[in-house]
Amino acid sequence: MDRLRNASSLALSLAGFLALLLAPALALRAAQSTSTVPDIDPRVAAGSKNAPIVMEVFSDFQCPACKTLFVTTNRQVMDNYVSTGKVYLIHRDFPLPMHAHSQVAAQYSRAAAQLGKFEVVEQVLFNNQEKWEQTGDVDGTVAAVLSPAEMTKVRALVKGGTLNAAIQKDVALGRFYNVNQTPTTVFHAKGQTFPYSGVMSYEILRNFLDQLGK
Amino acid sequence: MMQSSPLNLRRTIIWIGRLFIGGIFIYAGYAKIFLPIMHPRPSIGIALAFFALQVGSYQILPPWGVNFVAHTLPFAEVALGVLLTIGWRLRIWAVLSTLLILGFFAAVVRSYAAGMQINCGCFATPEPLTIATVIRDGALAALAVLMTVLAFIEARKPHPWAAPQP
Numbered sequence: 001m002d003r004l005r006n007a008s009s010l011a012l013s014l015a016g017f018l019a020l021l022l023a024p025a026l027a028l029r030a031a032q033s034t035s036t037v038p039d040i041d042p043r044v045a046a047g048s049k050n051a052p053i054v055m056e057v058f059s060d061f062q063c064p065a066c067k068t069l070f071v072t073t074n075r076q077v078m079d080n081y082v083s084t085g086k087v088y089l090i091h092r093d094f095p096l097p098m099h100a101h102s103q104v105a106a107q108y109s110r111a112a113a114q115l116g117k118f119e120v121v122e123q124v125l126f127n128n129q130e131k132w133e134q135t136g137d138v139d140g141t142v143a144a145v146l147s148p149a150e151m152t153k154v155r156a157l158v159k160g161g162t163l164n165a166a167i168q169k170d171v172a173l174g175r176f177y178n179v180n181q182t183p184t185t186v187f188h189a190k191g192q193t194f195p196y197s198g199v200m201s202y203e204i205l206r207n208f209l210d211q212l213g214k
Numbered sequence: 215m216m217q218s219s220p221l222n223l224r225r226t227i228i229w230i231g232r233l234f235i236g237g238i239f240i241y242a243g244y245a246k247i248f249l250p251i252m253h254p255r256p257s258i259g260i261a262l263a264f265f266a267l268q269v270g271s272y273q274i275l276p277p278w279g280v281n282f283v284a285h286t287l288p289f290a291e292v293a294l295g296v297l298l299t300i301g302w303r304l305r306i307w308a309v310l311s312t313l314l315i316l317g318f319f320a321a322v323v324r325s326y327a328a329g330m331q332i333n334c335g336c337f338a339t340p341e342p343l344t345i346a347t348v349i350r351d352g353a354l355a356a357l358a359v360l361m362t363v364l365a366f367i368e369a370r371k372p373h374p375w376a377a378p379q380p
Contacts, residue, residue: 196267196333198330200267211257214259
């Protein structure tokens with residue numbers, strides 16, 4: 001009787017194991033890696049195009065978590081990884097419909113990018129987020145860091161309405177990556193793609209970037 | 215001589231709990247270590263560093279704690295899953311699994327209640343933490359508690375195939 005009990009127990013355990021071993025084969029096949037990153041506008045990117053790691057940051061200028069990521073983490077990434085040629089950092093616009101002024105802020109940053117002023121405008125928009133999201137004064141915020149001549153060009157570009165196409169391209173790319181919140185960072189390295197949503201601590205991100213760069 | 219069926223309700227629930235929770239643990243650990251959703255698959259070092267990002271997003275542990283958990287939890291999950299499925303010393307592994315699941319459940323509830331827009335990190339997929347995650351983890355925690363309680367009750371009863379007491 002003991003033998004029968006042991007045999008039935010073993011058979012059931014083995015059946016359970018087989019089922020479990022087959023489970024990974026049914027796993028979700030998502031986030032396929034791409035060896036090339038499409039539609040890169042170098043005016044909203046920083047670093048070397050030949051860097052071994054590409055970071056695409058899908059961001060909304062009015063999103064508080066995007067500001068946190070920019071201020072606490074991505075600045076250190078710029079200093080330690082982008083400037084040393086290890087990371088190519090790409091800004092992607094992903095203005096969320098719930099934010100009233102996100103689209104306008106994205107337009108101003110895109111317009112500034114055409115004048116080679118993306119970085120300063122990105123910085124002023126994030127640093128003063130709490131102010132302009134109350135008043136909607138994106139124009140005044142951007143004007144604080146651009147010359148009057150540059151502002152005239154930026155306003156003309158924003159009024160021209162041609163910048164929305166580039167923003168929509170980024171949004172479409174985000175949807176391709178299944179981005180549904182901001183900030184979402186998509187890492188590319190060695191033909192692999194790693195999407196990550198939310199704010200990252202620099203100390204932890206540094207380990208990940210070091211592993212990717214090995 | 216058999217005194218009762220070996221699969222009464224209590225033992226059936228324990229079996230289901232063992233196989234289901236054990237299977238989930240094995241797959242969750244395996245997915246974190248090997249990232250089966252990625253093609254080509256990254257190295258284990260990259261996979262665990264990526265998992266560390268997800269552990270960090272809960273904002274519960276300091277960076278050294280995040281790295282410790284990220285580099286040990288997936289292996290602990292696989293080991294617990296295997297031991298639970300085999301059923302050897304069931305009560306010990308049932309208690310440990312239940313404590314772990316209750317810990318996960320507490321972290322998920324806390325993050326959801328705080329409105330944190332993060333990924334669950336449960337199976338190494340980019341899965342947002344939503345109310346569905348809370349309900350799923352709650353159901354799993356309830357099953358784990360039930361399995362553990364029943365395993366202790368079962369241990370006090372004589373086995374149905376055991377020889378009758380003189």
